[in-house]
Amino acid sequence: MTPINRTIREQVTDQIRDDIVSGKFPAGQALRESELAERFGVSRGPVRDAFLQLSQEGFLAYQANRGVTVCNPPDSEDHEFIVSLRQQIECHVIKRGLDKINEADWKQLEKALAELESACQTEAVVKVAKADMKFHEEILAACGGTDFLPLWKKLCSQMLLGYSRLENYAEIHAEHVSILEALKSGRTNAVTTAIIANIQ
Amino acid sequence: MTPINRTIREQVTDQIRDDIVSGKFPAGQALRESELAERFGVSRGPVRDAFLQLSQEGFLAYQANRGVTVCNPPDSEDHEFIVSLRQQIECHVIKRGLDKINEADWKQLEKALAELESACQTEAVVKVAKADMKFHEEILAACGGTDFLPLWKKLCSQMLLGYSRLENYAEIHAEHVSILEALKSGRTNAVTTAIIANIQ
DNA sequence: TGATTGCATATTGTTAACAATTTGCAATTA
DNA sequence: TAATTGCAAATTGTTAACAATATGCAATCA
Structure with missing residues (x-):
């Protein structure tokens, strides 16, 4: 692949x-x-x-x-706005494609989550950030949201320029476990809640 | 310049x-x-x-x-969502920078509006679309929102791929006259209303 | 002095040749 | 026949030389 x-x-x-x-x-x-x-x-x-x-x-x-x-990272007001846009995109794509996720997709998501976990254990900033993004990207791909990927990536870039949210690696991992669980439950509302809690 | x-x-x-x-x-x-x-x-x-x-x-x-x-143009559901994101960006930037617009900026805006008007008179699709975008871009620039320009442009691209809203050129021009008037009034709410009415 | 011109240098922009990859089709083989 | 292999052509990827542009500084002149 x-x-x-x-x-x-x-x-x-x-x-x-x-x-x-x-x-x-x-x-x-x-x-x-x-x-x-x-x-x-x-x-x-x-x-x-x-x-x-x-x-x-x-x-x-x-x-x-x-x-x-x-480039300079965005100021806090713009950052908050960018976070909101990214949340909306992920939620929009998931809402449209949650029930399209197939067996192979679930395998990919499990794998991405495992890689995020091991990245968190190394505590290497860039590694964690990349694994984090990769997990979310897999979700978007599984939901058939590849059309939004370039747009979504640009928002992530802006967030990464001022990346400072990497204190608690265990929490980052836990949040993504919650997201995957919510996805598996099939309840859109649960997913959006987990996504919004994670993307900050 | x-x-x-x-x-x-x-x-x-x-x-x-x-x-x-x-x-x-x-x-x-x-x-x-x-x-x-x-x-x-x-x-x-x-x-x-x-x-x-x-x-x-x-x-x-x-x-x-x-x-x-x-690329293929987005389907109607995605299109609607993209429209919403673009509205939010323009409103966010205007909210932050409406009072930063200076004399030179107003001149630029007037000029961009005049060019849109003459483009509408030619009834040439691409010309109108470009002049339309240019006017909005000038607003973003005048409000100090250049950081959002690449993101905003990508949204516009998606909209342009499926551009079909070019029946009534007179109306397009009129909508932008309203936007400029709202900007001059200095009332943020009036501007956002005019922007949302225009971007569809 | 203070502004301006002209040049030398550094850097990006463009080109054309060459390398690597993909694709379709024909020849081969079971 | 159906699948596979091995070319040949078309296309993209990379390189290095050359062209154009911007920048800083020194020389010039009011």
């Missing part, structure tokens, strides 16, 4: 995104195509592609002929 | 986007890098960049090593 040979562009994009989320590249910092190309041992092409994509995702700000800089 | 010399990438991106919105490239159609590069008389590089960006914007679906295809 998961392709092993990903393109260089994808690898570079993921690496840069991780470095931004983990704070290795602080907000406002300018990134140079040649510098990163040399660091990754590739040409400027894929790095350029990555810059373009990450600009669209909301991690980088792009200026013609002047390159990219790392 | 508006740069005259845009990059080839930007020109190509805009042209392809227009062709999708106008229905020249129907949903599901595959686009080839070389074919469009030849048509525009440029190399594959900028076309490739455009494909990447339009995929992020939600107009094209991208598959590694297999190129891009034009």
Whole structure:
């Protein structure tokens, strides 16, 4: 299912995104195509592609002929609003597709939850954040909400730029156990409640 | 203010986007890098960049090593939901920044409204759609909501994929006159009412 | 002095050649 | 026949050279 040979562009994009989320590249910092190309041992092409994509995702700000800089995280008022939008999207997709989830999907969700649990045990911020997102993404995919994925990812990006909610790893895991249980119950209201409690 | 010399990438991106919105490239159609590069008389590089960006914007679906295809418009239930999200974003930004609008901004808004009016008179679908978006974009910019622009644009893209609300051009213009009047009144509630009535 | 011009440097934008991957079809085999 | 293998063509992925643009600084001139 998961392709092993990903393109260089994808690898570079993921690496840069991780470095931004983990704070290795602080907000406002300018990134140079040649510098990163040399660091990754590739040409400027894929790095350029990555810059373009990450600009669209909301991690980088792009200026013609002047390159990219790392974006600032949203202020608390905007953050709250972004959280609300993300909650609405997940709830909308689940409402429409809860009963479409099949056997293979449930297996995927169990697996994603297990990976989130082990990520929480390592207590590595970026790992937890990625596993967290992956779990939610699997839910959206299982409910047939792939059309909303790009939009949803952009909201997640904005949240990740100012990620600070990673005190209690045990709680994060517990919240997702609740979500999966609610999904299995088939009651839409229970799911939306669990989702809203989790996304903050 | 508006740069005259845009990059080839930007020109190509805009042209392809227009062709999708106008229905020249129907949903599901595959686009080839070389074919469009030849048509525009440029190399594959900028076309490739455009494909990447339009995929992020939600107009094209991208598959590694297999190129891009034009996306399907959202069904009516999803469309309604997307409309709601766009309304919320515009209202949120306006609520936060209504009193930040300065003299130069008002000038810009008047100008954008005038351009929308002349676009409506030509009755050219794509022209009206672009002028319509431009007016709303100016409002967001004037209210200091540029951070939400990429997100907002993606929602607009989804709406444009299934654009069908262009019967009565006179009404479209009138609605935007109402929006500008509401903005000038300074009453947030009046603006949100006008915005919600317009975005459908 | 203070503003402006012109150049050198750094950086991004574009191109065209080459590499890797996918796809369809024909030949082969059970 | 039906499935499979192995090409050949088409297409995307990557690279490196070259072009265009922006930036900072020094020289120039009012």
